Amino acid sequence: MPGELFVDTSAWYPILDQKNPAHDAVVGPYRALLGQRRRLVTTNLVVVESHALLLRREGRRTALAALRGIDRSTDVVVHSTRELEVAARRDWLERYADQDLSLTDAVSFAVMRQRGIEEALTLDHHFAIAGFRVLPA
Numbered sequence: 001m002p003g004e005l006f007v008d009t010s011a012w013y014p015i016l017d018q019k020n021p022a023h024d025a026v027v028g029p030y031r032a033l034l035g036q037r038r039r040l041v042t043t044n045l046v047v048v049e050s051h052a053l054l055l056r057r058e059g060r061r062t063a064l065a066a067l068r069g070i071d072r073s074t075d076v077v078v079h080s081t082r083e084l085e086v087a088a089r090r091d092w093l094e095r096y097a098d099q100d101l102s103l104t105d106a107v108s109f110a111v112m113r114q115r116g117i118e119e120a121l122t123l124d125h126h127f128a129i130a131g132f133r134v135l136p137a
Contacts, residue, residue, distance in 0.1 A: 004039045005135075006112050007076070008122035009104070012042070012050040016066045017058055022123060029121060029135045040076045040121075043111055045104040047078055084110040092130070101126055 007030075014022040015030050033040065047070060054063040070076055081088075084107055092106035109130050112120065119133045127134050 002036050002038050003119075004041045004077075004115060004117045005033055006108060006117050006120040006122075006127075006132075007040050007042045007046070008108060008120055008124055008127065009046050009049045009053065010123035011121040012046065012066070012070075013053050014123075016050070016054060016062070016069070025136050026121065026123070033121065033135075034075055038075075040073075041079055041111065041115060041117060042070075042076060043079050043081045043104070043108055045081055045107055049104050079111050079115070081107045081111060084114065096126075096130065099126060099129060105130075 011026050011030070014020040014026045017023065047067070051063050051067055054066050070078065085103070088106035088110040089103065092109045093101055093103070096106075105124065105126050108120075109127075109132070111117070112132060117132075119135060120127045121135050125134075
């Protein structure tokens with residue numbers, strides 16, 4: 001089976017919102033990854049961030065439907081991050097103190113390193129700065 005790939009909020013949002021200007025750019029690679037049977041990994045923090053974004057911009061129904069879709073998907077692993085939050089603050093936020101990294105970004109990087117994930121489906125340039133390959137390229 002092909003390796004795991006991380007999915008960030010900046011990809012989930014356009015995947016889940018067809019009106020988003022980045023929808024087509026992200027959905028193509030997303031569908032290709034599913035076709036390759038890639039396991040998609042995200043974190044509980046990314047899910048919370050995505051839900052909040054959808055709730056504010058698209059409303060309760062869309063936000064709840066997105067949560068249901070992620071929960072029901074057999075292709076998505078939601079990694080619980082509690083044990084990595086302190087390490088992420090120390091290791092990633094300190095190392096990249098010159099960047100505007102969020103704690104969600106730092107924890108995402110820590111999960112990727114812990115799981116040996118080298119690629120992310122994201123529109124966030126911080127993943128490339130942290131040394132990961134990003135899709136769409």
